[in-house]
Amino acid sequence: MGTVIQLLERAPKHADISANTYQVDAVQISARATKDQIAAVTRACETLSGSIDTLQRNLKIADGLVGTIDDPETREKLQRQIQSIEAALMLGSTKLFDIKRTMQATSHSALPAGPSLSSIRVY
Numbered sequence: 001m002g003t004v005i006q007l008l009e010r011a012p013k014h015a016d017i018s019a020n021t022y023q024v025d026a027v028q029i030s031a032r033a034t035k036d037q038i039a040a041v042t043r044a045c046e047t048l049s050g051s052i053d054t055l056q057r058n059l060k061i062a063d064g065l066v067g068t069i070d071d072p073e074t075r076e077k078l079q080r081q082i083q084s085i086e087a088a089l090m091l092g093s094t095k096l097f098d099i100k101r102t103m104q105a106t107s108h109s110a111l112p113a114g115p116s117l118s119s120i121r122v123y
Contacts, residue, residue, distance in 0.1 A: 038107045045100045052093050059086055 029037075063082050069075040 038103050042100065042103045045096050049093065049096055052089050056089055
């Protein structure tokens, strides 16, 4: 498996800071580990995209079969279920596209070369 990054979120110590402000300490991770994680996420996205495509093709086949059902109530119920699944798959596909685009942008950004470590502190 890959490197796990755990972010610790805690409330600020200052009473005068907005209640919506948090301090976040990021775990240090090497540039190589970051690149490996990006590659792993990209591969997972490709696998999921392929699975969604397969499901969409199979739903079209199922929809054709459902269209041959004589009982209108059953046919309409199944068609609504298929439409619901298709909508969920489209949403998942859109999310995967956004993740892949983010991974591409991240992999093309200037990640530090070599084994150096970086740390981020957000207040």
